[in-house]
Amino acid sequence: MGQYLPIILLAVLAVVFGAVSIFVSHLLAPKKSNPIKESPYECGVDPVVETPERFPVKFFLIAMIFIVFDVEIIFLYPWAVAHGSLGVVGLVAILIFSFAVFESFLYLVSKGVFNWNSVKIGLTSRLQKSQAEASSLKDSVLLGNTKFGMSSNGSNNDTESIRRVSSKDKGIVEVAK
């Protein structure tokens, strides 16, 4: 246990350092708070939408898959240290074990768990295509603005805005011609 004494000491020192400097800053700093300062940062605008409490399930999925791999790593480490005395049996065992985990990894990959761009690609590539068709820089800037407008419109209006984009797009192409 004595081996960990320096680590514990340094941890205590780090906490004390943080606490003392925050305390000193507390003594020195002005305290002139008001509701506007305390509101969430929104680039100077009043917050319109509440801070979301839910987030896409994909992030959660990544965390769960991480646990599987972390457990694999936990099993690999002791074997890596002791592989000299475990010999061929150990090697075969670890190969089978790794293959089992790798197989589940392949299943996840083929399910598209690690693809982050399924639907969005269709929209953006369409825009990129029309941008490529538009001849001048000015036109593409116009289209870029339309794109931003679309994303703020919300999901229900997407079809409409796409139509708008494509009709506008045709118009631009005609003008360019």
Add this chain to the structure above:
Amino acid sequence: MIFAVDLLLRDSIGLVEVGIVLLKVGVAFVLLLLGVMLMIWFERKFISDMQNRIGPNLAGPFGIFQTLADGIKLFFKEDQVPAKADPLVFRLAPYLALVPAFLIFTVVPIGGDFSGGGDGTVTWWGRQTFLQVADPPIGFLIILAMSSMAVYGVLLAGWASGSKYPLFSAIRVSAQMVSYEVALGLSFASVLLMSKSFSTHDIVLSQGGYEWNLWMTGLVPFFIFLLAVTAEMNRPPFDLVEAEQELVGGFHTEYSSLRFALFYLAEFMNVITMSGVIVTLFLGGPEGPEPFPLPGWLWGIFWFCLKMVVFLAVFVWFRATLPRFRYDQLMNLGWKLLIPLSLVWFLALATLQVSDNRDWNDFIVLASIFGGFVLVGLLLKRALKTAAHNPDPDLSAPATAENNVEENAGRNTENNFDIENLKEKDLGGKN
């Protein structure tokens, strides 16, 4: 060998031992803070040189006290806790970022007497010890544990702020750090295979002077580790956590004054300690040649600092040169390339190690390892192809209006297919 421990604390602990421990802890603490100060200055100066600017030049000679001036300024700034924040977690998070940054450094050997085949022990006041704060038998796991702890600092800071941008940043970065943690851990495992010990001091010794196990760990695991560690520290080109064009300041948007300073401190301290870890695991730590006679421990410190400064410069260089990754590129690199590659490399290395001790035919062993690489590559390619053909509706991004989906359905699969094909080519080439 597994339970090699610091000789200083092996037996009973007396006054002298406690004195030495206090000295070590104090020196490490001061060194880290000074190092952060110099590192921030170095980064700003180096980048400004690369961009044809002058950079900080007013505070002290060459602007070397600029960081100190900034730090003192932050003491006088108002400390704001947002109304919607979770007050306790909001105050706790900076510590969770700072303490792990300090603790990783404890197991990094920063010097030692390696002259004449020595094992790095130095003698102080009649006690033998190593030039590192601590050398517990599981030093290696402390590095891993503390780098995992750092995720909590970022995640809780973002979540507790009660604000949009910090929350986005925190979710994004926790998925990123967790993904690269796997690649980090697997490339670690290759090092363990060579050292057969968890103690960082033994890892340095196992690299045998100047060989550094170059063919075994110096190629693939080293580069995977370098990439993964850059992503773990959220340094460019993996700095999606504070992509200021989209997320304002990232997870510490709502932090001000000294609490912000602690995050900043932790970030740069991580750069220093992780450079130290890279040097320890892959580049022989403080070992190096001795061109002319000096006290042995001095050479150790010299070589360690030299190797570490190279990596500090490399990290700054990354920041000055490389544009930021897109999130899907980041995830693809981590999951579809680095993790399979590091796993397969580990297994190949393990097979080589086991066959080394026996009279196995080298040709057959190498051929089967090559076959394993090809098999894994083909399986992965097949899986990627399947993923491109059947995008799973439940797992892909949320569907928009029905017409939209129908209209774009054909196009989507086409585009996805093309993109995946490109990646497959890349993967196939590298495997």
